[in-house]
Amino acid sequence: MSLPHGTHVIHDAITLPAPHDTVRARAVHRAEYPVVLADSVEEAVKHLRTVVPDQRIALVTDDTVAALHGRELRHELHRQGVVNTMTTITPGEESKNLRTAERLLDWLADSRMRRRDVLVAFGGGVVIDTAGWVASAYMRGMPYVNLPTTLLAGVDAALGGKVAVDHPRAKNLIGAFHQPTAVIAATPWLATLPARHVRAGLAEAVKKGVIASPALFELIERDLPEILALELPILHRLIHGAATVKCALIDRDPYEEDLRRPLNFGHTIGHAVETVTGYGPVLHGEAVAFGMACAARISHSAAG
Ligand SMILES: NC(=O)c1ccc[n+]([C@@H]2O[C@H](COP(=O)([O-])OP(=O)(O)OC[C@H]3O[C@@H](n4cnc5c(N)ncnc54)[C@H](O)[C@@H]3O)[C@@H](O)[C@H]2O)c1
Ligand SMILES: [Zn+2]
Numbered sequence: 028m029s030l031p032h033g034t035h036v037i038h039d040a041i042t043l044p045a046p047h048d049t050v051r052a053r054a055v056h057r058a059e060y061p062v063v064l065a066d067s068v069e070e071a072v073k074h075l076r077t078v079v080p081d082q083r084i085a086l087v088t089d090d091t092v093a094a095l096h097g098r099e100l101r102h103e104l105h106r107q108g109v110v111n112t113m114t115t116i117t118p119g120e121e122s123k124n125l126r127t128a129e130r131l132l133d134w135l136a137d138s139r140m141r142r143r144d145v146l147v148a149f150g151g152g153v154v155i156d157t158a159g160w161v162a163s164a165y166m167r168g169m170p171y172v173n174l175p176t177t178l179l180a181g182v183d184a185a186l187g188g189k190v191a192v193d194h195p196r197a198k199n200l201i202g203a204f205h206q207p208t209a210v211i212a213a214t215p216w217l218a219t220l221p222a223r224h225v226r227a228g229l230a231e232a233v234k235k236g237v238i239a240s241p242a243l244f245e246l247i248e249r250d251l252p253e254i255l256a257l258e259l260p261i262l263h264r265l266i267h268g269a270a271t272v273k274c275a276l277i278d279r280d281p282y283e284e285d286l287r288r289p290l291n292f293g294h295t296i297g298h299a300v301e302t303v304t305g306y307g308p309v310l311h312g313e314a315v316a317f318g319m320a321c322a323a324r325i326s327h328s329a330a331g
Contacts, residue, residue, distance in 0.1 A: 057281070058206035062186065062270050064214065064263055068096075071213040072103045075172060078209040079145045082170075084111040085135055087158040088149040089118040092176050095219050100149065100174075111147075112138050116154065120306040123153045123193050125201065131161045135169075142166040145208065151177035151224075152184030152311065156199070159190030163205030170208045176216040178228025178262070179312050182235070182269035185210045187277045193306055198298045204282055212266060214259045225255060227312025230293075232265060234319060235272040238289040243268045293319030 044050070061078070065071040084104070088097060093115045104111050114134050116122045135146070146169055148158035155173050162171035173185035191202025220228075229247070236244030246268055247254065253261040276290055297318030300309055309317075 058188070060207055060209050062210045062274065064212050064267055064270075066214055066259075066263070068099055068103050068213050068215065071174065071211050072100070072107050072109065074209070074211045075104075075147070075174075076107055076109060078172060079109070079147075083140065083144045084109055085138060085140050085144060085146045086111050086113040086149055087131060087146060087154060087161075088113065088115050089122070089151070089154050090115045091118045092150045092154070092216075096176065096216055097149075116157065118153070120153055120193070120301070120311065123157050123191075123306070125192055125194075127157055128161050128164075128192050131158065132165060135161070135165050140165070140169065142169055144169060146171040147174060148172070149174040149176065150180070151175070152180045155180055155184050156189075156191050156202075159188070159205055159207070160192055160202060163190055163203040168205060171205070173207045173210045174216075175210065175212045177220060178217060178225055178266070179231050180228075181212045181217070181266040182228060183231040183273060185212070186270060186273045187281075189283075196302075198301050198306070210270075214263050214266075217262055218257055218259065220257065222255070223310065224312075225257065227310040227316075229254065230312040230316035230319070232269040234290075234292050234315060235269050235276075237319070238292050239276060240268070240272045243272055293317075293322055296321045 061074075063071070063074045065074060086101075086104075093113070097113065097115075101111065101113065114131070116127050116131070140146075146158055146162040146165075148155045148162075148171060155175065159171055159173070162169050173180070175181040175185040185207070188204050188206035189199075189202065190205050191199035194200035232243070233247060236247055246265065250261050250265070254265055273290070280288060293315040295318065297311070297314035297316075300314040300317060301311060
């Protein structure tokens, strides 16, 4: 049967319910993204190009990482034809706040970044948490890629999409879940990491061994001298193992609906230590190490 001229047929037309039926909204979001461990900056940028083939990049880092590794990364981005603009924040937990976030939002707007352009967080957990939160807010969410440069960020902060800035009342008080498009670490970046930050990062790896993986714990025990000496192949194995454990845990509960979440081990006391000391003097990993020791003692004495 032919339709009269001018008739328009909507194939997926939405019918209206009875006036008193409950209207339900549903928004299901599950993300999947690659976690890549590259052995060179060139390889890291090649991976970046596969996930960001032709968008512009807004690169956020801190002054220390920019001074140590910024020039090489930008040279490689340029060589591989990735258009980018860069800004830096002051290093350290003191920067992980709304003031820094607001400055980054201004910079994105001034740089005329659009919703499909990509923010790249290049640094430790502070850069990643702050830039990730900014990415979650800018134009209601722009894509971002994490390039972790600390052990702590490689084994933990770069994964899972928990992004936040601190508030004087509590750590990570202002935050969101916003999953990255990819996580790409280049092990040579770790070669310049100061010993104190290696130990702090190790705390988050030990945590994962204790809560979920005897194999990871044994690896850390066995290879500790090489880890502390920053032997890159061993660090590669450690990050690979710890990232695997974290990804398996977040796969079970990506938006932390279970309040007894094991990844929080050591953080109840750890976060309190960071807050009362004013964010900065005690590193996050150090606070977590202390928090885990306290929690273990409490549980041991409660059991006995
Ligand atoms: N989102 C999450 O799931 C998650 C998980 C764990 C921790 N975190 C957060 O991560 C933060 C801590 O991260 P962090 O320990 O990486 O701190 P950070 O980002 O402050 O980095 C530590 C220091 O190392 C410097 N640095 C970074 N890379 C370097 C390199 N390659 N060589 C030399 N110096 C380098 C930085 O400039 C900084 O001074 C905390 O705010 C914590 O709350 C978030
Ligand atoms: Zn932590």
